[in-house]
Amino acid sequence: MVHTSIGQEVQLAIAVVKTLILLVGGIVTYLAFIAYRRTNDRALGFLAVGFGFIVIGVLLAGFTFELLDVALGVGILIESLFVLTGLVIIALSLRIQ
Numbered sequence: 001m002v003h004t005s006i007g008q009e010v011q012l013a014i015a016v017v018k019t020l021i022l023l024v025g026g027i028v029t030y031l032a033f034i035a036y037r038r039t040n041d042r043a044l045g046f047l048a049v050g051f052g053f054i055v056i057g058v059l060l061a062g063f064t065f066e067l068l069d070v071a072l073g074v075g076i077l078i079e080s081l082f083v084l085t086g087l088v089i090i091a092l093s094l095r096i097q
Contacts, residue, residue, distance in 0.1 A: 006072065011066075018061070022055060025058065029051040032044055032051055035048075043093045043094070044093070046090070046092055046093030047089075047090055050087065050092075050093060053082050053085045053086030054086035056082055057082020058082075058083075060079065061075040061079030
């Protein structure tokens with residue numbers, strides 16, 4: 001079953017949650033980057049980049065849906081691709097020695 005429209009309440013809830021994810025994710029990314037700069041540990045650098053991809057994905061998903069009037073499914077696909085990329089980078093950061 002394909003849903004083509006969502007209510008205003010759901011749109012508002014999505015916007016609020018995406019904004020909170022953006023804020024918290026931005027803080028986590030910043031803290032990981034600061035830790036990388038302090039220690040010069042490549043793993044922490046990759047960790048920061050991975051979290052950055054996740055945060056950018058959330059930002060792009062909301063941006064495409066709310067401002068560019070792109071279908072919700074396309075926004076979710078964009079977000080999912082960025083989250084997947086971010087998680088792969090984070091996984092690699094855990095393997096770096």
